[in-house]
Amino acid sequence: MVASTGPTAIFHRSFTKNYDTAVGGKGVYIIGPDGRKTLDGSSGAAVSCLGHGHPVIIEAIVQQARTMAYAHSSFFTSSPAEELAHLLCSLSNGAFTKLLVLSSGSEAVESAIKIARQYHFARGDKQRVNYISREFSYHGNSIGALSAGHHPQRREAFVPLLSSAFHHVSPCFFSRDGREGEVEEAYVERLVAEYEAMFEKLGSDTVAAVMVEPVSGATLGGVPAAAGYLRRLRQLCDKHGSLLIFDEVMCGMGRIGTLHAWQSLGGVAPDIETIGKGLGAGYQPISGVLVSGKIEEAFRQGQSKTPFLSGHTYQDHSIACAAALATQRTIRDKDLLTNVRVMGNRLEERLKATVPMLKEVRGLGLFRAVEFKTTSTSPLAADVATACLTNGAAVYLCSSAVDAVLFAPPYIISEQEIDDLVDIFVESVKQILEARGSTSS
Numbered sequence: 138m139v140a141s142t143g144p145t146a147i148f149h150r151s152f153t154k155n156y157d158t159a160v161g162g163k164g165v166y167i168i169g170p171d172g173r174k175t176l177d178g179s180s181g182a183a184v185s186c187l188g189h190g191h192p193v194i195i196e197a198i199v200q201q202a203r204t205m206a207y208a209h210s211s212f213f214t215s216s217p218a219e220e221l222a223h224l225l226c227s228l229s230n231g232a233f234t235k236l237l238v239l240s241s242g243s244e245a246v247e248s249a250i251k252i253a254r255q256y257h258f259a260r261g262d263k264q265r266v267n268y269i270s271r272e273f274s275y276h277g278n279s280i281g282a283l284s285a286g287h288h289p290q291r292r293e294a295f296v297p298l299l300s301s302a303f304h305h306v307s308p309c310f311f312s313r314d315g316r317e318g319e320v321e322e323a324y325v326e327r328l329v330a331e332y333e334a335m336f337e338k339l340g341s342d343t344v345a346a347v348m349v350e351p352v353s354g355a356t357l358g359g360v361p362a363a364a365g366y367l368r369r370l371r372q373l374c375d376k377h378g379s380l381l382i383f384d385e386v387m388c389g390m391g392r393i394g395t396l397h398a399w400q401s402l403g404g405v406a407p408d409i410e411t412i413g414k415g416l417g418a419g420y421q422p423i424s425g426v427l428v429s430g431k432i433e434e435a436f437r438q439g440q441s442k443t444p445f446l447s448g449h450t451y452q453d454h455s456i457a458c459a460a461a462l463a464t465q466r467t468i469r470d471k472d473l474l475t476n477v478r479v480m481g482n483r484l485e486e487r488l489k490a491t492v493p494m495l496k497e498v499r500g501l502g503l504f505r506a507v508e509f510k511t512t513s514t515s516p517l518a519a520d521v522a523t524a525c526l527t528n529g530a531a532v533y534l535c536s537s538a539v540d541a542v543l544f545a546p547p548y549i550i551s552e553q554e555i556d557d558l559v560d561i562f563v564e565s566v567k568q569i570l571e572a573r574g575s576t577s578s
Contacts, residue, residue, distance in 0.1 A: 157526075162189025165547050165554050167531070175526065176546075178558045179533035183354070183387050183504065183545035186415040187464060187473075194420045197463035201456045210453040217458035224465055225412075225427065228396055232406035233427040238453045238461075242386035243277030245411040245424040246348075250281055251447050252409060253346040253380045256432055259439030265345040265379070269335055272305045273538050275356045276348065276384050285348055288356050290536060304339065306331045308353065311363040312497060321364050329369045336377055346380040346409070347373070351398040352388035352501065355533055358508060358541035359500030361393075367405045374408075380432075383407040386424065387504075390415035391468055391548060394478040394502035401501060408432055418464045421457035473548040477502045480550050487559040488544075493566050496540075503548065507562075508541035516540040517569060524565035530558055 149156060161168035165188050167175045180186055187194060201217060208215055222236035237252075239245050250268065257265035268285060270276065276286035283292055284300040292299065307314070307328060315324045336344055347370055353360040367383075374381040383389075388398040389412050395401045397410065409432065413424035436445060451457070468474065481502040488498045488507055494517060496510040509517045522534040522542050533543040546558060 164188045164190070165550050174529065176530040176554065176558055176561065178525070178530045178562070179543060179545045180415075180547050181419060181531075182414065182533060183392060183543075184414045184419040186391065186548045187418040187420075187467060188547040188549050191418070191420070191467070193467055194418060194460055194463045197459045198420060198456055201459035205455055207451075207455060209450075211448065215453065215455045215458065217455050217462055218453040221458045221462045221465070224462065225425070228465075228469075229427065230400070230404075230406070232397075232429060233410065234430045234433045235428045237426040237428070238458060239424045239426070239449055240422045240451045240454065240457070241277075242411065242413040242424050243279040243282045244449060245386060245413055245426050246277045246282040246285060246384060247279055248426050248447055249348070249382050249384075249409045249411050250285065250346075252426065252428060252432065252445070253382065255445060256380065256435050257345055259435045262342070262378070264340075264343050266302050267339045267344045268303050268346050268348060269332065269339075269344060270303060270305055270348045271308045273308045273353070273356050273536075274305075274348075274350055274384075275354055275536075276350075277386075286356075288536060289538070304335055306335055308357060308360070309349075309362050309366050310353075310357060310360050312360075312499065325363050325366045325369055328363075328366065329373060332370070332373055336373075341377040341379075344377060344379040346382050348382040348384060350384045350388060351402055352393055352504060354387040355535045355543050356538060358506030358535040358539045358543055359504050360506075361499070361501055362402050365403065367399060368403050371405045371407075380408040382409045382411070384411045386411050386413035390465075391474050391477060392502060392504045392545065393500070394474055394481060396468075396474070398501075416464070417457060417461040420464065421454070421460040422451075423454070423457040423461050468548065476550075477548050480546075480552070480555055481505065483552060483555050484544060484546075484559065487556065488562075491559060491563045493563070493570060500544075503544070503546055503550070505544045506535065506539075506541045507544070508539055511540050515573075517566070518542050520569045521562070521565050524568050525562055528561050528565050528568075530561040530565075532562065 159167045160170050167177050225236050226233050270285050272287045274286045275288045276282045284303040287305045311324050351362050385398050408429045410427040417423040485498050494509045496508045500506050511517050518540045522532050525532050535541040
C-alpha cells in the first residue's frame, strides 16, 4: 500500500502517523492503490468476519437500499430488524427474548448499563446504582463505557469526567495471576471472594450489575475466563439480586467458534449481552443488546410507570439490519463456525511451533493472542505489528498492559492463508530481533 498524499481534513486517530490508503478488498485481503494486498489478520478490530467483497452481503444491502433505507424507530419497525431479532433470539438456547439494535459497541454498552438500571428501577429497587467490572477491561470509548471499563491509556485524560458508580476488581487471567501451586478452581474462588468483598463494601442491595468480557479483547490479549468463573459469577449475582452482563462486542458472534462466547465457556448465560463487530461483518455499522425474559417481563410490567428512557437516531437501521441478517445467515448456512474452530486450532499450532521469543499463545477459535517473552524495557509487539503491515499482514496491537498482538482473521480463511499469515508474522519477529542484535528463541 502507499501513504495518502497531501494534507488530510480527517481528524485521524493520530496527527503524526501517515496512513496507507485502502481502495478495495477481496476475501481476506485489503487492497491498496498500487494493487498491493494486505492479509487482514485481525479483521480490522475483529470486525470483518466474512472478509471483503462478499457478494451475498452486498446484494442484501443493495436490495434493502432500493426498498427502504431508513424509517425512524419511534414510528415504525421494519422487516430486516424483526427478522434479525427473531434469528438471534432463536439461536440463543432460550437465553434471550429481545434484541435492541444500535450502531456501535459503545452505544450497546451504554444501553446495557441503562437497561440494568431501569430494570431495578421498575422493580422498586431504586438504590441499585453501582456496577462492578474488572481492571484492564475494555467496554467502549464513550464516557459511560470508559467508566465501566478500565483501559488505563484510554481513561487517563478523562478520569475527572468518569462516573463514580463503577468499581473494579481483578481481571481473570489464570496463566499470569495464578499463584504457585494454585489450581484453577482455587484461583476462581479467590476472585469470587474479591467480588464478595466489593459487594459488602458497596452494600449488596446497591449493586445493579456485574459486567465482564467472557474473553478479554486487546487490553489483555485474548484471555478466556477461567474454568468455572462465569458459573460462579452467575451464582454470585443471583445470590445478591444483581444482573450479570456479558460484553461480547469483540469476542462474540462466532469469533471463538460458537455464536456466543459463553457457549464455549460452560454454557452459563447472562441476563444482558452486548454484541457488535462480527454482527454485521463491517458491511454496516451495527451493534446490539440481547436481553433475557426476566428483563423483558420487568419492563413490560413497569412500562406505564417507567418506559425505557433511551433511543438513538439510527436504532434498528433497516440497511444495517439487512446486512447483519445476511451475515448471520451466511455464517449459519455455510457452517463457518466449524471453520473458525478448525482454522483457530491450526493458527495456534503454527504459532506455538514457530514464533521466536514466545511466552504464550492463548485464546479460542479465531481469536488468538501471542505474548512475547520480553521485559518492560524491551517490548516487541509494537515494532512487530508495524513490520507485519510493511510485510503484507495486519495484526492488532494489544495495550501496553501486555507485550502482545491479537489475531482475529475472517471466518472464511483457508489453511494456506493461515500459513501465509503465520509466515509473515514469524518473519517480521525475526526481522525486529535481528535489527536489535538478538536472535533469542
